[in-house]
Amino acid sequence: MGAVPKKRISKARRDRRRAHDALTQPHLVVCEECGEMKRPHYVCEVCGTYKGIKVLPGVES
Numbered sequence: 001m002g003a004v005p006k007k008r009i010s011k012a013r014r015d016r017r018r019a020h021d022a023l024t025q026p027h028l029v030v031c032e033e034c035g036e037m038k039r040p041h042y043v044c045e046v047c048g049t050y051k052g053i054k055v056l057p058g059v060e061s
């Protein structure tokens with residue numbers, strides 16, 4: 001037999017454990033170059049720029 005709980009976890013204790021389980025929304029800001037949503041402090045995947053400078057070759061706007 002595998003791991004079997006000795007005592008039933010109460011609803012209160014179960015719910016307390018799950019109090020931290022909520023997912024958070026991903027942080028997004030509007031890209032200065034193309035206006036698409038992007039992660040802050042990351043290169044824009046749509047137009048390949050960061051802070052107005054093209055850093056990804058091959059990705060043209």
Ligand SMILES: [Zn+2]
Binds near residue numbers: 031033036047049
């Ligand atoms: Zn962009």
